[in-house]
Amino acid sequence: MILCNGCSKSGTHFLTSLMLSMGKTQLGGTLIKRPKKPLTVTSKKPLAEIFAADDDQFIHSHLIHRPQLAEKMRAHKHLFIIRHPRNIAISWMRHRNKQDAAIVESAGTLEMIIRGGFFGHPVPEFIGYHLPWRDEDGVCCIRFEDLVARDAASLQRIADTVGGTADPEHYARAFGDSSTWTGKVSDWSDSPYWTEAVETAWTEAGGPEIEAAAGYA
Template structure:
C-alpha cells in the first residue's frame, strides 16, 4: 500500500510522514500536490492554521520574519491554499489537522491507523516530535508577529476567507 502524505508547504507534511512511518508503513511519499484529480493511492492531507503556516513559510524561506516578508508572501500563499482546497471534500482523502496530530495524545495517529487499516502502535505518538528535516525545535505562532498592518493586508488578500474555508477562525 502506497501512502501519499500531502499538504501545503510548512503545514506539517514531514510530521505526517513520520506519523505514518511510525505505524510501520514504509511505502510513503511526501508531497505538496495541489488538487488536480482524485488519487488512487491512500491520500492524507494535513492542514494547519493558515496564519501559522505563513509565519513558518517566512521563517523557512526568508530566515527572518518581518512585516514586509509576511505581507509580500501573502498573495502567493493565499493562492496555494485555494489550489489545495478541493482536497478538503475529496472522498478518498483523509484530512487531518496539524494541531491535532501534535496535541491530541495520539488520537489522530489512531485515526490514521484506522484509515490505513494498520494497527495503532502505542509508541507512535511519543516518538512523533523532532527528528524531521524541517523541525526547528519550536512551532511557529502567528500571534508573536501579527501587527495591524499585517492584519489589514491579510484581510485585503482574502486570508480570512482561506481560514474560514479550512475551518479556522482567528481574530487579531
C-alpha cells in the same frame, strides 16, 4: 501507495515521520503539483514506478487539487493535513529565512509573503488550491493542531487509513524525526511580526475567507 499530502508548511513532514514510526517504507523525493505546472517528483524514479508502489510505501507530497489528478489518486491511500492559514504564513517566512539568511524575519517580509510570496501566489490563494482534497472520498483529513496535541482519535484515523497500530509512541518518535521540526510551533498570535499592516495585507489577500474555508474562523 500512501500519499502524505498537504500545502507546504502545513505539517506534511510530520505525516511522513508518523509513517516511518508505523513501519512504512518511504519513497524518495516529493510528489509536487502546483498551479500551471505538471505533476513532478523530486527523485530519479519515474512517476509510473512511484504509482506502482504498494500500500506499505509512502511519499511526501505537495499536491494542489485538480479533478483529473483526484481521479488518478483514488487508487491510493491518502492522508491530507491542514493547518491554521496564518501559521502557515509565519512558518513559510521562517522557512525562507532558514533557506536564505538574506530573507530576514520581519513584518515587511511577512507582508510580502502574504501578498504574493508563496510560490508566486498570495498565501490564502495558494492554500485554497489544496483545500478541495478534504471533500474527496477516501481522503483522511487531519488537522496539524490535533497532531501537535497528540490527539488519540486523529492517530486512530491515520492508522485505520494506512493499516497499522495507533500507538501513542508514534507521536513521540514523529516529533523527533520530522526534518523541519524546530522545537517550536509557529504561532501568529504570539508573533511580533503580525502587525496592523500585516493584518491589513492578510485581509486584503483574502485571509479571513480562507480561514473560514479551512475551518479556522
